[in-house]
Amino acid sequence: MEKITFVxxxxxxxxxxxxxCLPFIAKIQLIENMQINIYIYSFxxxxxxxxxxxxxxxxxxxxxxxxxxxxxxxxxxxxxxxFIKSRLDIISLSEDYATLINKIKKENICIEGFKVEYLxxxxxxxxxxxxxxxxxxxxxxxxxxxDYYNPIITYALCYYEGVWYFxxxxxDRFAWHQHKQKPCSYSNSISISIAKALxxxxxxANKEKKLLDACCGVGTIMLEACFSGNNIEGCDINEKICKxxxxxxxHFNYTANVYHSDIKNISKRYExxxxxxxxxxxxxxxxxxxxxxxxxxxxITDRLVIVSTLDxxxxxxxIGFRILDYCTVSKSGKRNFTRKxxxxxxxx
Numbered sequence: 001m002e003k004i005t006f007v008x009x010x011x012x013x014x015x016x017x018x019x020x021c022l023p024f025i026a027k028i029q030l031i032e033n034m035q036i037n038i039y040i041y042s043f044x045x046x047x048x049x050x051x052x053x054x055x056x057x058x059x060x061x062x063x064x065x066x067x068x069x070x071x072x073x074x075x076x077x078x079x080x081x082x083f084i085k086s087r088l089d090i091i092s093l094s095e096d097y098a099t100l101i102n103k104i105k106k107e108n109i110c111i112e113g114f115k116v117e118y119l120x121x122x123x124x125x126x127x128x129x130x131x132x133x134x135x136x137x138x139x140x141x142x143x144x145x146x147d148y149y150n151p152i153i154t155y156a157l158c159y160y161e162g163v164w165y166f167x168x169x170x171x172d173r174f175a176w177h178q179h180k181q182k183p184c185s186y187s188n189s190i191s192i193s194i195a196k197a198l199x200x201x202x203x204x205a206n207k208e209k210k211l212l213d214a215c216c217g218v219g220t221i222m223l224e225a226c227f228s229g230n231n232i233e234g235c236d237i238n239e240k241i242c243k244x245x246x247x248x249x250x251h252f253n254y255t256a257n258v259y260h261s262d263i264k265n266i267s268k269r270y271e272x273x274x275x276x277x278x279x280x281x282x283x284x285x286x287x288x289x290x291x292x293x294x295x296x297x298x299x300i301t302d303r304l305v306i307v308s309t310l311d312x313x314x315x316x317x318x319i320g321f322r323i324l325d326y327c328t329v330s331k332s333g334k335r336n337f338t339r340k341x342x343x344x345x346x347x348x
Contacts (some may be wrong), residue, residue, distance in 0.1 A: 115151035219245035
């Protein structure tokens with residue numbers, strides 16, 4: 001079983017090394033006795049987005065997904081990320097399948113309109129017919145009438161790294177895809193996938209953090225932040241673009257401040273700022289303009305997430321920030337157009 005880090009549970013700090021060194025039965029007993037929640041996440045992404053997915057994963061879960069799977073004690077809504085396909089909230093687990101079924105029966109689950117799915121992960125060699133039989137076993141262990149087409153709750157069974165898991169399955173229903181139909185668009189706006197990742201990286205999965213989208217454009221990043229319930233404001237020097245951003249936010253019934261302002265005139269402080277720099281390929285922004293944006297934003301926050309098509313490593317260093325993390329992401333089929341993403345914090 002993958003090492004899991006549990007921190008400050010009932011005033012006890014358990015390190016991943018301690019958990020990993022326990023015999024498997026002891027792990028299960030410890031997890032059950034302390035009522036520790038475990039979640040298994042599955043991911044989906046194209047190869048050009050793999051670096052970005054891993055970067056986002058590090059700031060949400062404090063570790064990277066591995067082979068498009070990740071086990072964590074951190075609960076995240078799948079729809080908050082473009083890459084998380086589903087989350088399995090573990091109810092019971094065991095190395096022995098028969099023991100797992102007995103545990104499920106002891107849960108005395110009684111519910112109408114349920115469904116059970118089998119999740120096939122890497123290295124699970126269970127044949128299709130056997131998977132169906134196991135789903136029947138679980139179905140008979142739940143009191144109630146199933147609904148295969150419109151379930152009110154979906155349970156799932158999976159076999160991962162030698163362990164059987166049973167739990168409640170939550171899938172990304174892709175409600176955020178509606179943002180593709182925003183009334184105002186911009187030809188060189190970043191993709192929704194990148195926008196969602198930038199919000200998670202900047203906020204470190206903390207919705208209370210006050211974020212700024214320093215060059216908000218038509219609000220692509222702000223839409224994803226509002227969808228996920230993050231606290232964000234935006235600004236842009238272009239008045240028409242600000243109106244477009246407000247229109248987009250209003251179209252989806254989101255509420256967030258959009259300031260028509262030069263970033264140097266923003267006096268509020270933010271816990272993190274996202275800067276999607278103007279791209280010289282499409283804009284008239286000069287090197288001085290880019291320097292001005294970054295320097296001014298650095299005055300009102302100690303944490304920056306910067307997107308650029310250019311290498312601005314030296315510029316980041318010159319404004320008194322250090323680079324904590326970095327990745328590149330290219331458009332599918334357009335490897336000659338690559339964006340670079342820097343995660344930076346102010347030097348102490």
